[in-house]
Structures are given as structure tokens and as C-alpha cells.
Amino acid sequence: MTEGAARVARLQPLRPTFAYGVPNLSDTESEIPEVSDMLPLDAWHRTHGARMVPFAGYAMPIQYEGIIAEHTWTRENAGLFDVSHMGQLEVSGEGAAEALEALMPGDFSALKSGRIRYTLLLDEHGGILDDLMVTNRGDAYYLVVNGATKWDDIGHLREFLPDEITLTHLDEYALLALQGPKAADALAKLGLTPAFPDMTELTDLGFMQAGPFMWGEVPLGVSRSGYTGEDGFEISVRAEDVVALADALCALDEVKPIGLGARDSLRLEAGLPLYGHDITEDTDPVSADLGFAISKRRREEGGFPAAERILGLLANGADTKRVGMTIEGRMAAREGAAIFAGNEQVGQVTSGGFAPSVGGPIAMGYVEVEYTAPGTKLQIEVRSKMLDATVTDMPFVPHRYFRKKKA
């Protein structure tokens, strides 16, 4: 669990605080991360009225018209998110699947071309260095890693991947996410065609499937995936084409640009962990309730970092578990807040806030396993008040992924 305390921030210097890694207001100015690089849509965001904040070494749009309005728009229409800060990597070469399997618990050997898996980059103790998506592109594995961790990830991969495996940082590419119930209709209006005649049409792409497409002359890597719980796509596009693509999408009535603030409230409602907060080097996949990321064959064969420890946790259970909680009233509990059962502290909040689609505050946190059954009544301490909380199944808002029926 992270140590980051949900300190109450002074109004001054009035920079909104975000779980997204932007320091609290109470932190000194010097702790605000420097902006070292500019994303390809930087000017585009400013033109569209974004408030920019430093995040992961970039200036990023935290909001345009307001977090709640943007959140609700995405749940009802389609939101366009710039996630170009994330790391896009390719791993290729003979034995690439096995090389990745030595570092992550996914079954990449069995991952078919055009399929995506959520997986975890693990350290030798079973701590989570990052969570990521791995796509089999046929000729290479395509990885999307978190922006704040991408340089560490690249270092780790370079150190531990065998020499004959090629690691490429696709830093000439931007990444957009189009999310919401109208995302598919919106993207269809752009008239994408499969890059190769025998490949899947866009309408046939199911959740966690990906393919190469052409938007006129512009090549796009399209994945049906996202971080909101809604149907939607993540679109890898050359940096020089991203302004045209963002313009074309936002020209549609159902699409508006959405900032990082709503991205965070949407993912929280979807029960999806945020790296650096809900999962860290100090959390293991089992406590994090991400056991689904450990593929069946890998459970049988092991061979990933700290496999013995993690398989032991899978078999015997972990001491603590990441759970969701709904909170009575309107006061939010945030990262660092202590969770109590009676007088005894039994856990800590790792992220939380007001959930616009739930209409009240929700939180995620680690709790001793005997207090993790849904319906368990707990208390969360916020500013010396005890808030009543109830352990709740996640997601808080049902996922609406586009899952294809098996033929």
C-alpha cells in the first residue's frame, strides 16, 4: 500500500489535487513534478479549453468543462481521452512470448494474434512493477504501460529480456481512447477499413481484440479496450496524425474531449486499480484481487517472478485484499484514510472520491481478509470523523464491454 496520505490541502496555491499523481496542494511547490516533454496534442487541449496539470512528466488535461459533466458524458455518449503519456512498446524476436512469460504471469504463448491480455510486470518478490496490456500483433507483442512507470519499465525490460529479443519504444505514436456507449457508432463514422483484406472489420472487433486499420491513408492500431468500464477503443496513431484524428472524432456530435479527472472517477467506478495507488511494488497480485491475470497454464507451470510465493497466496489466500466500499453521506474518503472495524484498524484506503454515476462517495482499499465479505460494515476515518462504509462488490457501475458471443 502506498504511504500517500490524503492530506487536506490549503486553498492556496490552488492547484487541484488528483489521485493521478499530481501532488496535494499541501505539498511544497518544489515537489510538483517538472514538465519535461510536450505531448502531441498539447496545443489542441489548450484550444479546447483544458486546464493543464503536470502528470508523468507531461502537461496533461485534467478537465475541460468540469469533471462531473465529462464523467456523465462518457457514461451516456462517447468521450475522447488523450493517453499519449502512456508507454507504447513492441517486443519481438524468436521466443518473445517465453521471454515475456519470464517477467509476467500471462499465457502469451497461447495468446492468439489480434487478442489482448491484461497482465502484470512483477519483481522478484512478486511485487507489482506495473500493470499493462499485451496484444499479440502477429509479428510482435505490443505493450501499453503506464506513463508514470514507462521509463522504469523500459529499463527493467532491457535488463531482463534476452539479447535476441528486440524492445522498441514506439515514441513516435500518440494514443487516444474513445470510450462510452456511443463510441462504436462514432468510430464507425470515420469509415476505417482493415489494413489487410483478410482482417477483422471494426464492427467485428470484440472486447480485448485488436487489429490494424486504415483511416484513409492513416494507419491506426485499434484495440477494443479501455479504462472506464464502458465499450470503447484505444487507438494508436502516429503523432503527426493525432490532431487530425482528434479533430475528426470531436467533430461528431456524440464525442467530447474528456480529461484525466473524469478518467479517474470513471475507472474508480469500474473497480479498476490505478498503478502507484491501488497497486504498487508493495502489493502482490493476489492481495490486489488480480488473480485473473495469472493464466491457468501459468498457475500449473509457474516460471514467472516469485511464482512460488504467488501460487502459495493463490492456494492459501492473502492476509489482505483490495475491496470496494460505498460510504454513507457525502464526505469522501481518499488515499491514506484508515479503515476500522470497531476500534481496530483493519485497512487503508488506496483511492476514493465522489462517484458521479453512483451519486455518492466510494473507495477502494486493502482490508484484512476476514473483513472483506460484501456487506461487511466498516468505518473510515476522515478528518477525525468516522464514516460508515460497506464492503461492496466491484465494479460499482456495471461494465458494458462489447463481448462477442462465441460462435
Next chain:
Amino acid sequence: MTTYFTKDHEWISVDGPMGTVGITDYAQEQLGDITFVELPGEGDSVSKGDSVSVVDSVKAASDVYTPVSGEVREANGALADEPELVNTKPESDGWLFKVLLSDASELEGLMDEAAYKAYVDSL
């Protein structure tokens, strides 16, 4: 009635011995959608600079410091159901609390509207 402003972006509107306190339009704009306001208790004795209220937005909790010392006489009960009043009408219906001033000389160090506007423009 005279209105004064603080560098922490609170305002206080003073009418005789009674001051009404809120956060400025600039502050609400910076904080974004406000979802909850924790108010001081009526009868609380407060000292200038104390954190007496917390404004919770979607992503952040921010302290509000009382610009003057005195006794809290009223908290804005309308904010319990409509915390968004702090966004929509920060300098009128979205007021936070009323305080009976114990030392009117504390107002002397605060800014007037023109000085506050210049201060915000400098940020």
C-alpha cells in the same frame, strides 16, 4: 457592507459586527465540481487562520481558513443538499458561515476587491 479578501481565496462580507465568509469565484473555479462542504458548528469559537471548514471537490479536499476571529453564529444549511451552490453562486448563496467578529482590527490586513483582483491576475 464591505467585502474583504484573503490570499487563501476566502471572502468576508462585514455588516456591523457580523461577517459572512465564503470562497471566491476564482477558488471554486480552481477546485472544480464541489460535492460536499464540511461546515463549522454554530457557537464554535474560532481564531483567525484556523481551518474551520473543508470544501470537497470531486478530486480534492481543501481547507477554508477563517479570515477573522470570533464566534460562528450560523452555517449555511442549504449546502448540505446543494453543495454545488459554492460553484454556481460562490459569492452569494454559496456562503459558508457567519461569524461574530471579536476583533474588527483583523480586517485591516485583508485585501479589498481591487487588490484581490490584482492578486489573482498575478497568479
